[in-house]
Amino acid sequence: MEAKFYTLFDDKIIVCNLCPHQCKIASGKRGICDVRYNSDGLLITENYGKVSSINLDPIEKKPLYHFFPGSVILSVGSVGCNLECEFCQNWEISQNGVYNFPYLKNYSIDEITNYVLSKKNNIGVAYTYNEPTVWFEYMLDIAVKINESKLKNVIVTNGYINEEPLNILINYIDAFSIDLKAFTEEFYKKITHSELKPVKDTLKLISKNNKHIEITNLIVTGLNDDETAFEEMCKWIKNELGENTVLHLSRYFPHYKCTIPGTSLKTLTKLFDIASGHLNYVYLGNVMSDSGSNTYCDKCRKILISRQGYQTEIIGLENSGKCKFCGNKIMPDFNLS
Ligand code: SF4
Structure with missing residues (x-):
């Protein structure tokens, strides 16, 4: 698949503009990331899919x-x-x-x-x-x-x-x-x-x-x-x-x-x-x-979320992302809508 964000620099040499490296890539070569390939003047995103x-x-x-x-x-x-x-x-x-x-x-x-x-x-x-x-x-x-x-x-x-x-x-x-x-x-x-x-x-x-x-x-x-x-x-x-x-x-x-x-x-x-x-x-x-x-409210200092490894227990947090005890907004709400 053809990549986005590139310009032809000179006779099939490509400049990739996706990241600040701005790699200059000769035909048949790849950029620093090793996954964007110059195929005869066309930049290919090789890892698509x-x-x-x-x-x-x-x-x-x-x-x-x-x-x-x-x-x-x-x-x-x-x-x-x-x-x-x-x-x-x-x-x-x-x-x-x-x-x-x-x-x-x-x-x-x-x-x-x-x-x-x-x-x-x-x-x-x-x-x-x-x-x-x-x-x-x-x-x-x-x-x-x-x-x-x-x-x-x-x-x-x-x-x-x-x-x-x-x-x-x-x-x-x-x-x-x-x-x-x-x-x-x-x-x-x-x-x-x-x-x-x-x-x-x-x-x-x-x-x-x-x-x-x-x-x-x-x-x-x-x-x-x-x-x-x-x-x-x-x-x-x-x-x-x-x-x-x-x-x-x-x-x-x-x-x-x-x-x-x-x-x-x-x-x-x-x-x-x-x-x-x-x-x-x-x-x-x-x-x-x-x-x-653990997560503690920065205002009332009560515990809001307890974590042990990847086990998470929500103790003091509303779905609105607010502290249950003092109403302080801690994080974005977590309702899928
Ligand atoms: S490292 Fe990859 S993404 Fe960054 S400019 Fe070079 S080819 Fe493009």
């Missing part, structure tokens, strides 16, 4: 803690990524293209939407597992259908996307789970081979459009656990996106090319305390403890 994983997941696994808590969502992934994080947890699918990953299954748009509608209590579709913006066209075609069915679209993304495609996506996506991997350009350049600024721009644009955002920051020992840079990030989130923006601090374990030992609980707890000084809803993820996973 190619699914690597499809599962019914708790929404908390995305992670989204303030969006339809306790619900499940059909989660769909493909292959490819426009970043090359050395610690990638899903590198088998993110760092391969269609041509070298033999386990893909074909799903048409109708097959996905029928699957979604057949699953009881499912709130919609999450585009996840690998970076979904690199299968923009397939995701958008599904999202339009899900939107028409009055169900929800959720994206789990690194936020490395250009403004034009993002503006289109925003019309259909209800909740964004965004990886903010660090708060220095140096980290983004060295560890992910990309840039921080476009990710900040993405966050600001989504927030301006009043869409639900939760941010995940994977804390990697010695790479992005500097307390000063971390506090800068928390202040930026508060000032640009608001103090009620949800921040998940996720514990790193060695993966892919990264052999640094797993992040200590001491480091995570210290950063959790710093973040909690600026933001109202901070959570800990990937830890074998339930501390840092």
Whole structure:
């Protein structure tokens, strides 16, 4: 299928405008994401309709803690990524293209939407597992259908996307789970081979459009656990996106090319305390403890949601997303309408 967002640069050389890499792709070659291919001057989205994983997941696994808590969502992934994080947890699918990953299954748009509608209590579709913006066209075609069915679209993304495609996506996506991997350009350049600024721009644009955002920051020992840079990030989130923006601090374990030992609980707890000084809803993820996973009202401090792993019990929250005890608005309402 022909891809969107590209221009012909010179004699069959293509510039892809989907993400800030703006790859210049010669005929017969692919861009950095390994899934957009120049076929004689035509840009092809090779992973259209190619699914690597499809599962019914708790929404908390995305992670989204303030969006339809306790619900499940059909989660769909493909292959490819426009970043090359050395610690990638899903590198088998993110760092391969269609041509070298033999386990893909074909799903048409109708097959996905029928699957979604057949699953009881499912709130919609999450585009996840690998970076979904690199299968923009397939995701958008599904999202339009899900939107028409009055169900929800959720994206789990690194936020490395250009403004034009993002503006289109925003019309259909209800909740964004965004990886903010660090708060220095140096980290983004060295560890992910990309840039921080476009990710900040993405966050600001989504927030301006009043869409639900939760941010995940994977804390990697010695790479992005500097307390000063971390506090800068928390202040930026508060000032640009608001103090009620949800921040998940996720514990790193060695993966892919990264052999640094797993992040200590001491480091995570210290950063959790710093973040909690600026933001109202901070959570800990990937830890074998339930501390840092419950939701408390930021006004009356009563417990609203208790979580143990992916077991969620709603204790003090109305379906309107308000605290049952003091009426404080905590999150979007969670009625499907
Ligand atoms: S989406 Fe892929 S091909 Fe397009 S600019 Fe980004 S990395 Fe390059």
